[in-house]
Amino acid sequence: MDGQRGYDDSDSDTDEDEDGWIPPCVESVRNYWNNFTGAWLRAYADNPISEHIQRSVTQFIYGPLKDELKMPKRKRARRYANRNNLYHFARQLWKVDWFEYSSPGTRVLDWALTLAIVYSSARIGEYIESLARRGSGRGLRYKDIVVIVFLNEDDRPELAMQLTKDAKNMTNNPHRRPQHAFAEGRYARPLYQNPLLPYLAIFLSRQHRAFQIHWEEDLLDAPVFLNQSTKGAKRVENADTFGSRHRECGIRAGFPVPPTIHDWRAEGLFLTDKHYSPDARMGQAGQDDRETFHTNYQPRNASVDGQATLLGDERRDVGNDAFRELTLPRNPNLWHSLPAAKQYEIENRQD
Structure with missing residues (x-):
């Protein structure tokens, strides 16, 4: 028991910043404990952690540990990452970034994943392996994607893609997994906002309203988002490594505290609630409870x-949107936010 409680003590000492240690929310620590017991069960199905120990450690988290570490009951204030924040990420990643990834494809993978998350208001674990599913290998597969070419309102060919999420609490109900469609868009927009490339559109026959692209059988179960930290092995990307790259890109883009995946999700669900019915919002979010x-x-x-x-x-x-955007302050004049050419110019000035 002491060993298990020691796990919670050590796991809690993770939220530290330059200003000193900040205690995590008690619910966050409880979630880490749940993630640990779930991963243990997957790895050691014949020797699970007993329900008695699970309850005892949970009570320890809500009692002595919460008091000792002075953990707050509530999480930090909700923040909202909007399309202006998306622009700053895109500009950093594709125009002014000085950072070199070990693989050139990482930049493409990260942006494809970011747009999928932003446009579908997703949880991170719905497309790649989350911390709660560590070791499961779960994530978006090619069989979860349908790509079509169709004729839009202007009778022009347009690409569209539908993704099926590996949603929370739907493992035993795969027929209820949410689906989300993205298209190139009817009107011209900056390329970074386009989740699809305009290839194959010229091959569309004018005699067909839509044409589905079929995947090869041996590709259906392959992960779409491959782990960028392993060479050769085709493992699904995990939330740890992607989350670190996403945060580091945000810092380079000028955000002292970059938006998290849930900050993108929060803005998307707020706008969905504003323009669609509660049922549509719940479908977008993959939620069963209206509250x-x-x-x-x-x-x-x-x-x-x-x-x-x-x-x-x-x-x-516009006014309310601006105040919501201020939940994510940005300083574009930080040294690490400057383009490499500007850094070089400053470093080599005579004065």
Whole structure:
């Protein structure tokens, strides 16, 4: 028992920054314990951790450990990563970044994964191996993707892709796994916003409204997002390594505290709730409980233009959107945010 409790003590000492140690939320520590017991069960199915020990350690987390480490009951304030934040990430990654990845394909993989997460308001574990599923090898497979070429509203060929998420709590109900469609877009937009490339469109026959691209049989179970830390082995990417690269890119892009995957998810679900029905929002989020959104994702600023409503003016969103964006401060003048050429210029100035 002491060994298990020692695990929780050591695991809690992970949230440290330059200003000193910050205690994690008690629910975060409890989640780490749940992740550990789940991974243990997958690795040692014949020798699981007893329910008595699991309950005892959980009580220890909520009791003595919480008091000793002065862990807060609530998580940090929710932040919202919007399309302006996405632009800063894209500009850093594709235009001014000085960082060299060990594999050139890592930059492409990370952006493909980022757009999939942002556009589908996803949890990180719905496309790659999460911490809660460590060692499971679960993640997006080619069989979970359908790519079509169709004729859009302007009778022009357009690529579209549908992904099927490996959603939370749906392991035993695969028929309920959420699906999300992305398309090139009817109107011209910056290339970084396009989750698809415009290849194959010229091959579309004008006699067909849509044409499905079929994957080879031996590719169906292959991971789409391969781990970038292993050479040769075709293992699925995991949340640890992608999360680290995502955070480091955010720091280089000028965010002192970069957006997390859930910050992108929060903004996406807020906008979905604003423009679609509650049922559509729940489908997008992969949730069964209507209150989950209001408890965990609803901004304290309800984005209501009370001034315009009272005065009878046209209601505006831009002000509330700006305040939501301020939940993720950015300083583009930090040294590590400057392009490599600018750093070189400053380093070699005569003054």
